[in-house]
Amino acid sequence: MQEEVENRTVNLAISTTKLTFRTIVNGYNAWKRHHQAKMAQKTAQLPVGKQSIKELIGQNQGVSSIPIEKTDLKGFEQVARKYGVDYAITKDQNVIPPKYTVFFKARDADALTSAFEEFTNRKLKAKEKPSVLEQLNKLKELVAAILPDKVRHKSQERDL
Structure with missing residues (x-):
């Protein structure tokens, strides 16, 4: 058992x-x-928007490039995202000042030209606007001219 x-x-x-x-x-x-x-x-x-060059080339759709200045890369990235452009930005440090190049898919060429046009229009409008600090200084001068001096003079006090 x-x-x-x-x-x-x-x-x-x-x-x-x-x-x-x-x-x-x-x-x-x-x-x-x-x-x-x-x-x-x-x-x-497939990745969309900002990518590395390796990812962009790996999509086998052809790549084009445009050299740009580093004036406002963030502003360009906002506009490129708006237009749905797939792009990669590289910095060539061998040149002084550094040179930036935007690589993009060949099929996105029309969208990229539209994005660049909008980007440049934004930059031009920003240059046309007067500086807020300059406007503030002008207003300060106007107020100073309108208001009398707040400093009391002793001669005025004796007369009272």
């Missing part, structure tokens, strides 16, 4: 071990399928 109980105990231990191992293997396979699906989804999405 003792031997039969020992055999059943050993069989129970073996079957639970097999069940646990199968569960672990099935869990791993499910994770692996999920991970592969996630990676396939990630590679299917």
Whole structure:
């Protein structure tokens, strides 16, 4: 009888071990399928907007470039995002002052020209606006001319 109980105990231990191992293997396979699906989804999405040159060239759609000055790269990036242009900006440090180049997809050429036009229009409008500090200084001068001096003179006090 003792031997039969020992055999059943050993069989129970073996079957639970097999069940646990199968569960672990099935869990791993499910994770692996999920991970592969996630990676396939990630590679299917093409990056949009600012990218590295490697990503831009890797899309196999042809690349063009335009040299620009570093006057307002942030302003250009806002306009490029608005027009949905895929671009990459590089800095050539061998030249003094550094030279910046914007690389973009060849199919985005029309959108990029529109973006550059809007960007330059914004820059010109900003130059036409008078400085807020200059306006403030002019107003200060006008107020100073209108208001009398607040300094009391002793001669006025004696007369009273």
